[in-house]
Amino acid sequence: MIARRRAGSALVASLVLVAACALPVAAPPDGHDAADALHRDAIVIDTHSDTTPWFEDPTWRFDERHAEGHQDLPRMREGGLDVQFWSIYMGRTPGDGVAIKQAIARIDAVHQLVARHPGELALVTTAAGIRRAVAEGRIACLMGVEGGHIIENSLPALRTYHRLGVRYLTLTHSFPTDWADSSGTNEVPEPVHGGLTSFGEDVVREMNRLGMMVDVSHVSDETFADVLRVTRAPVLASHSSVRAVADHPRNLSDDMLRALAANRGVVMINFYSGYIDADLVAPIRSLFARLAPEIVALRERTEGRPLERSRAFRDLLAGQEIPRTRLSVLLDHFDHALRVAGPDHVGLGADWDGVASMPRDMEDVSRLPNLTRGLLARGHSEDTVRKVLGENLLRVMEEVEALAASH
Numbered sequence: 001m002i003a004r005r006r007a008g009s010a011l012v013a014s015l016v017l018v019a020a021c022a023l024p025v026a027a028p029p030d031g032h033d034a035a036d037a038l039h040r041d042a043i044v045i046d047t048h049s050d051t052t053p054w055f056e057d058p059t060w061r062f063d064e065r066h067a068e069g070h071q072d073l074p075r076m077r078e079g080g081l082d083v084q085f086w087s088i089y090m091g092r093t094p095g096d097g098v099a100i101k102q103a104i105a106r107i108d109a110v111h112q113l114v115a116r117h118p119g120e121l122a123l124v125t126t127a128a129g130i131r132r133a134v135a136e137g138r139i140a141c142l143m144g145v146e147g148g149h150i151i152e153n154s155l156p157a158l159r160t161y162h163r164l165g166v167r168y169l170t171l172t173h174s175f176p177t178d179w180a181d182s183s184g185t186n187e188v189p190e191p192v193h194g195g196l197t198s199f200g201e202d203v204v205r206e207m208n209r210l211g212m213m214v215d216v217s218h219v220s221d222e223t224f225a226d227v228l229r230v231t232r233a234p235v236l237a238s239h240s241s242v243r244a245v246a247d248h249p250r251n252l253s254d255d256m257l258r259a260l261a262a263n264r265g266v267v268m269i270n271f272y273s274g275y276i277d278a279d280l281v282a283p284i285r286s287l288f289a290r291l292a293p294e295i296v297a298l299r300e301r302t303e304g305r306p307l308e309r310s311r312a313f314r315d316l317l318a319g320q321e322i323p324r325t326r327l328s329v330l331l332d333h334f335d336h337a338l339r340v341a342g343p344d345h346v347g348l349g350a351d352w353d354g355v356a357s358m359p360r361d362m363e364d365v366s367r368l369p370n371l372t373r374g375l376l377a378r379g380h381s382e383d384t385v386r387k388v389l390g391e392n393l394l395r396v397m398e399e400v401e402a403l404a405a406s407h
């Protein structure tokens, strides 16, 4: 392998799309143990980051280390993160054209970010492109659109996002679209369609044809089942954990994990304390319920100004004591998913800067080597860990690309 250059070696929860509260700065890993060597050598991929709005802020520097939030270039390098799917998200949007306009601004901001850092970043759209960028020592940047509402019921919009480099679409965010039901974030909403409508099925087929991964995070259980019935390509759950460890509608049941494995898909484990720790689901939910009036007001005040909204969320949450779970709880989700779905069907989708509380010892992206240490310490083989860190997602991308090429 080519040596790589590495610097320095509900209502409410859709609203939790924020730069997170201030985080303690942790000591970097020593970099000398076998786990660290494996982590540095493996291709490490994360499929969900909501840091994206900050790319639109001219005062925010990607190449500076920040005391707040979860992600920036120095911390990505320190954490050995090689590949990030940046999320094109915006929550609910009113009226025709608004979501498409905001998505274009956000996609453009990712392109501009990469253009500003050509030595450090590469915009790529294929599995081979990821391997090439990483071999060159650059961080591979990809994009996923979070929420089917963002295509505004338009297959031409879907195809255009694909042309702009988007490589997955999350079929719903935390509310239904006109063609797919959502899991909600806390309470499961009343189903509107009972899963996918026939247009929703067309969206899935078109994504298969284009070579765009179908993301089933955030969708209702019925939508999940409909997707697996319709898709011909492996699917992705870009940022979801497991219900057997923490019973939350955003997580996947064991039946869903088995169905995902049968589909050759992959579940990318979400790190959010409010989803993964059974003891924290209720307290964090009630904390956000208490904040709901302020959040509603904030959303009204910042309608159509997504960056301003992100700033306001960051400020609101900075004053809150949001409980943090432990790294061991996060590892329980990986253990369970690996046991039920198998070693070929699990990966990482932390939800960086999209959630308000990461586990202790995983406070931000710089702490990722702790995940590799933890997985090895729990007895998972180096081969399995390498797959979890990135090879599983690469395999899914390759299969999705091969199917599209066969059309």
Ligand SMILES: [Zn+2]
Binding pocket: 146, 218, 239, 354
């Ligand atoms: Zn999400």
